[in-house]
Amino acid sequence: MSSAAHELERQARCFAGEEIEFRETRRAVANSKLVEFRRQCWRLALLARQGVVHKLHAIDLLHEVALGHALVRALGEDRVTAMIAEAFAGSDFRPMASEVA
Secondary structure, three states: HHHHHHHHHHHHHHHHHHHHHHHHHHHHHHHHHHHHHHHHHHHHHHHHHHHOOHHHHHHHHHHHHHHHHOOOHHHHHHHHHHHHHHHHHOOOOOOHHHHHH
């Protein structure tokens, strides 16, 4: 094999390793977004149960955040909706604190 062929082979291996590392970086960032998104779903659901925020406003915000941070594109609308639904499943309607004060 010529030195040019060896160089091309070395570069191909290098680029393949680079792609693996870049993919891992993308996955790690996406996972951290997912963890925080899920945490915020539960936080807002709790606040909705306590009457601090409107349930529908919180759900709308979570959808907006999921779209803005490409979670819908990465995970799909059904999965994002399921995460929100899971957090809000037990939150029945409670009036806003300002409405009962």
